[in-house]
Amino acid sequence: MLIKDGIRIDGRKPDELRPIKIEAGVLYRADGSCYLEWGGNKIMAAVYGPREALPRHIQDPTKALVNARYSMASFSVEERKRPGPDRRSTEISKVTSEALESVIFTELFPRTTIDICIEVLDAEAGTRCAGITAAAVALADAGIPMRDIPVACAAGKVDGVVVLDLTSEEDKEGEADLPVAIAPRTEEILLLQMDGHLTYKEFEEALELAIKGCKQVAKLQRQALLNKYKTFEVK
Amino acid sequence: MLIKDGIRIDGRKPDELRPIKIEAGVLYRADGSCYLEWGGNKIMAAVYGPREALPRHIQDPTKALVNARYSMASFSVEERKRPGPDRRSTEISKVTSEALESVIFTELFPRTTIDICIEVLDAEAGTRCAGITAAAVALADAGIPMRDIPVACAAGKVDGVVVLDLTSEEDKEGEADLPVAIAPRTEEILLLQMDGHLTYKEFEEALELAIKGCKQVAKLQRQALLNKYKTFEVK
Amino acid sequence: MLIKDGIRIDGRKPDELRPIKIEAGVLYRADGSCYLEWGGNKIMAAVYGPREALPRHIQDPTKALVNARYSMASFSVEERKRPGPDRRSTEISKVTSEALESVIFTELFPRTTIDICIEVLDAEAGTRCAGITAAAVALADAGIPMRDIPVACAAGKVDGVVVLDLTSEEDKEGEADLPVAIAPRTEEILLLQMDGHLTYKEFEEALELAIKGCKQVAKLQRQALLNKYKTFEVK
Amino acid sequence: MEIPEVKRVSAIKKDYLARLAKEKKRPDGRSADEYRPIKIERNIIKKAEGSARVKIGNTMVLAGIKLEVGEPYPDSPEEGAMTTSAELPPLASPEFEPGPPTPDAIELARVVDRGIRESKYIPFDKLCIEPGEKVWIVFIDLHVLDYDGNLFDACSLAASAALQNTIIPNERYGLGENKPLPVGSPPVSCTFVKYENFIVVDPCLEEEQIAQARFTVALDKNGDIRAMQKGLRGSFTIDEIKNIIKRAQIHAKKIRKLLGEGNGKENQKS
């Protein structure tokens, strides 16, 4: 039993997020960066670019290429992960690239590449949403022109209840997981994946909850960016 | 005992081919294609090109490159094969490329590549000969100028008898296998490999039989190409 | 006990080298080459270049690239080694390239590469020093302009005694190994690695001994090159 | 890093398709909610434990199933396992290249895999030979032969059909007689793309080349959702996604019939 008297095993209510901490501009070398803690997840994201795409034959004369790379440190999971990309991280890199490219004004930077590095240092369920959220802050920190700052959050179903932001145990034992990324101003959906079992009605409910979660996280993103600029002012 | 009263375990006479079915122009995207069934073998071949060879530094300014790729589907054999080329298929791709290039007027298409894909979908002895035979039809279907349509067939030795077109069991238990590809008009030998044990006299006999087999198969190739054009006429 | 009454298990004194045989110009295709036997080591080294560096984007417009590749034959060690570079040989290739580049007038050959191949055919401790020593002779044989001919030799500590040129058993059971490469005219240090346990004083002693060893080996290098030119004269 | 497919479409063709889209017309004359003809052939590869060839229009894929005895995962010692791979060989398209699986092939295999896994189509608890030691591993290999769009649905359908006629090769491993692989009710996958604000089911290649966003949903026999995947760099509104799922529920019912499902038969199988 994962939910008892409406309270989840980590003490949260069904529509409650895990604790989140976001810091922008934490790296010296990167053009933009973000460190994010979300529950037991620790994520470092960096952005390089726009810079000339090399080798030249991959250049697109009409726009920048957006190339996100999601990667898990070998010590970030219970059983040591072998270094290098596996099939799961290849898929996540792909859907993350697509979600982030949605909001970037890529046509401003033809023949270039915008490289986004997402390193999962400590993992505890929901790393793809945490990674997109961190990468979006790093993009803003790098000054990449975007029509909105993307944000991601998952909803799911556990013990028959639609809940927000699953833990590892809820993800493993629960009935469904629905990671969603949106452009918060317009509520456009940039990423949506799902596995498990949801009726159409449950899906509607879960989607609504995920979007609500995204909007809460979006506030923390903006606060983190604001904090960085404040730091500058103080100096 | 693989031969009894002059009859082989699958009921064939020593100089008899397995049943063969050839169909040309079966794929929509490819420039030329062929589907071939030969005994228990099922082969799909496709041709793309001539098209610009890329990256440019591989281009030959005097002629087209001919690049055949023989590949077995992971489910085409008893024990599942891991995807990707192994040493055997690399060798077969090489000798197949060389055999087919023999007849193509490559000097007409400098700086290009002619790509030939041979996919073994179901395998039962003799896949390299079946692959070359199918590829040759696909080349003709693609309209690649050739001085002849290559064709391949194996002979071998089983229970001391020189036989045509070995089955898996004959290949495994028999004494020799001799795959041969020819240009049927001139009887030039484009491919010849052999492993096993043949006296010089047996070799002469086996080679003659293989060439006889090739010529029978060549008729089926021509019929298949004719059938395709007939189809056009009917429409 | 590896040292008894001042004598090592293979009968050598602490400051004595193993037998060394060097032959220059042994290969037909290479621009320069050297065959070297050093104790149980057998090494073949070849040099190609300076030649145009390809692909072009790796060219350095100010100088030649020096690219040494240390490689062990699969049959050169007790347990068969899988072909291809491992982490150890990658490191040795790197430090060898750096050591040899030190003495080459690379700025004379912009946009080129000087390729140095070191193949260990039979291995018995000290292959990296033997490889550098052989490569240096091959570079001289190829006529590559150098300000000196590098030479390498290891010292170490065994049974508490500082010794020259360790055997396999001494390397395994001993307390320290200190491979050193120098430019013998100036005694500049081109390569120095060490693992084990040495006090500062022991290090000073071992370094002095290694340099002494290098200078002995340098004489054999020069003799080998001389022998080659003598051969020409005789013809 | 891949150059987006869209680059390869000429500006003229793109304009033409965009003009058509504004009139809610598709390049091959179909309506927005019309699949191309679907054809399923089963049991065509003798060496495979199960197989099916699926054509959707000119798109053709072949699914082959192999079973091997292997070790169970430590956390499910009494359950079989499954692995799904997709090959996009150069045979099937001038754009496909030889080499290890591209991100496209990996995404395709993983989406098909999730549909099958989450709908519990294969009862893994029936694939245990010796608890903790030996279980059946089901290998689903998807081989694309001709690529004219909508590989997600073609591959999903081929995998489902191939699993329906799969044999457990007990004899090869000295484990008694061969018998059919038990299967439940298959997932049915429906894929849509959006271009110029026109959302169509079963995209052909030309449509995929200019599509801004893609959506795939896998439904079970009750019309419940078992897997979803949004793809490409465009976006959908919430309403568009809700609408897509409702349209998919209608298509899935029809496609399910091609699998011999949707008429009470599925109860006999499980």
Next chain:
Amino acid sequence: MEIPEVKRVSAIKKDYLARLAKEKKRPDGRSADEYRPIKIERNIIKKAEGSARVKIGNTMVLAGIKLEVGEPYPDSPEEGAMTTSAELPPLASPEFEPGPPTPDAIELARVVDRGIRESKYIPFDKLCIEPGEKVWIVFIDLHVLDYDGNLFDACSLAASAALQNTIIPNERYGLGENKPLPVGSPPVSCTFVKYENFIVVDPCLEEEQIAQARFTVALDKNGDIRAMQKGLRGSFTIDEIKNIIKRAQIHAKKIRKLLGEGNGKENQKS
């Protein structure tokens, strides 16, 4: 084959640094024998058995330790084993690229490994579970997060610090209670580079970019030498090397204090 880093530095910057060097000045104002500020944070990765983040100036690396049960080497059946890897991910520098470890990353990992191994920091004889069958394998993974020079010292220090707080995960393998990994006294690594005949400790990135030669020495608590590595295509004189080692002995004593060593504590640990 790598293009030397030095190519990427502009001629103007190189001249500027060379002029500074002649006056024995460094680009960030430090003296030749001055480290940048060093900061060690421990126990920051929950999923790892041990971890530490080390900052030296702007350089930041993370070491994570994992332990797994594995087979011993045939020639040391009663001893555990250790393997050290370094990742130079594109996150940490615009010059790093994804892919398998480069020669730079391999050299870095092997030099750190040798320092730990030769100083007998990990007592492998205490990592035997079942002689000849099961031993603990210690995985040291070095993850560079921000690269502004001197990765050798940063990685060595991070590995040493992470091993100090590492747990043997007996519970995960049903081997009783977790307990701390026993460790001896750590090695301390000091790295110098030489440019324009100026030899400085703890090079920053700009200095590494124009350096002709590099020297790393790992020292034990007695100041004895446990590992050395000369790098890059320049050379050192004998006296320069002797002098470097003496300078390193002074630095190592100070750095050792950051590890809680050098004050008699190390005896309690072993």
Next chain:
Amino acid sequence: MEIPEVKRVSAIKKDYLARLAKEKKRPDGRSADEYRPIKIERNIIKKAEGSARVKIGNTMVLAGIKLEVGEPYPDSPEEGAMTTSAELPPLASPEFEPGPPTPDAIELARVVDRGIRESKYIPFDKLCIEPGEKVWIVFIDLHVLDYDGNLFDACSLAASAALQNTIIPNERYGLGENKPLPVGSPPVSCTFVKYENFIVVDPCLEEEQIAQARFTVALDKNGDIRAMQKGLRGSFTIDEIKNIIKRAQIHAKKIRKLLGEGNGKENQKS
């Protein structure tokens, strides 16, 4: 995809060789049926269980044999096994590049392998240690040191010679005393190339560079055929091939003597 070697030959050289060929002359003055000098040295690698260096003219290859204990194939539980690899290292030719085996290297290794295997040179039934569990695996590694044409014959000869002096390393595995690897009668390989309708044995590099077709035949002590391989993009007539085999039978007899065969000795060995 490789650019054919022929591209690298200048047009002038090609014309020159073609003119020579018309007069049935070879660039190094040999007759069409003349091998370059052949030299075999055995037992030169101490760490190998067997070894031989073969020179044919300027071409030099080294074969090293290693034996390891391994599992037999399921379908031959009482037989040892063999695997043959060829390395074309950059040491041996300006055209060879580092990296995994090229198609050329793979073809070379496989043709040598077939000659040895089909002539039953190694009696695999004598390499069983424990039926179904442990057998000897023979690793034949062919290392090209200097490439001036005709690697097929040089590698085949080196492998045969190396196997003749190979030791079964029982002591290393605690299986009693070392003893010689039993061998039968070796295959002898003869290679011909055709250019400008001139067919010559033992091609040197220049001839290989302009050759249109290549033919290799491996013969046993009776002159029977054990393996054949036609290579390159040209063709042979039936009569040409028959003629080549007859010429090969004469050469093989002579080469066999260099292996200490052809004088009744082979009976003592088997």
